[in-house]
Amino acid sequence: MDILRLPTALRSSLLRQPAVQRLLHTTTYGAPHNDVPPPALPAAPALLTLSSSTLNSYQVGLVPTSTHLRFANAYFTAAPPEYLFTSPYFRSFPPSSHPEVAFLGRSNVGKSSLLNALFGRPNMKDAHVSKRPGRTRTMNGFGVSGGLALGAAPKEAQREAVWRRFPRGGCVVVDMPGYGGGSREIWGREAMKYLESRKQLRRTFVLVDAEHGLKRTDVEFLTHLRRRGIAHQIILSKADKLLYPAARPPGPLKLNNGLLKLRDLCGTIRSTLNEEAGGRDAMVDILCCSAEKGLDERSRHRRLGIDEVRWAVLTACGLECDENGARKKGLSQDIKILEEEEE
Structure with missing residues (x-):
């Protein structure tokens, strides 16, 4: 009372x-007597930390584990890439028994730097780096063997002999000419012939500058790939421009804010592509990486998000490891040599 x-x-x-x-x-x-203590204030959300799931946006593929990323790193760095071919025309592509992936994007989007980092040779010139847009004028193939030994060299000294030596269990990374400003129309025609007709092609990786987002040519190109049913994946290059533009890695709060910016950018990209496709949902993974910055000060040699890109290449080619990190056997032996029709 x-x-x-x-x-x-x-x-x-x-x-x-x-x-x-x-x-x-x-x-x-x-x-x-019926008064109760005021409700406790909700706890502040935990700050985002750097991981595969916070750096990238997965809708189709599974988030790679640390075992997957170690395997991908070892696969790409076990041996230098093998230069296999250069071709200005699709009709001159050699027949191959190996799965292929293609990398392309707007001119000067950082594709060559990304490929050199992908091969574990960021200071080398496997893929030519240039400040001048449109420097890549041909389609160039590099073989990644995962450390498997090359076969015996044929007697005749021919460039085509590299294909006979390159081991099963490897994959081919094709460096494509850029599109947009600085590129010629004929490069685009030949590139599209390859993307639409090459039977060995498993996935196309389209680079978009994280600092500037989608351009109109990016939207048109990605929409075309979607309409033609060409398997593709978006890579936001130069992600360090959003995460930590300064020389030193960011503190926890700045890193959290940078990861939120990347998350918002991925959402904006999907919304733009969905609108272009008439409102239909674009289910596509978006990877974020940097060819310049390392994960942290202790591992500068491992570039930001590069191992996730390596893993995406291996899964596209059916060369991923098992749950224990061991190389799968027999998968690549089922790939048949597919001859291309003359254009």
């Missing part, structure tokens, strides 16, 4: 009673 809610006369009479006065020495009145 709350004494303060009683009429004044009755309350005064009760307070004069000895029993009530003794009770007042041990009980405090004034607050309603």
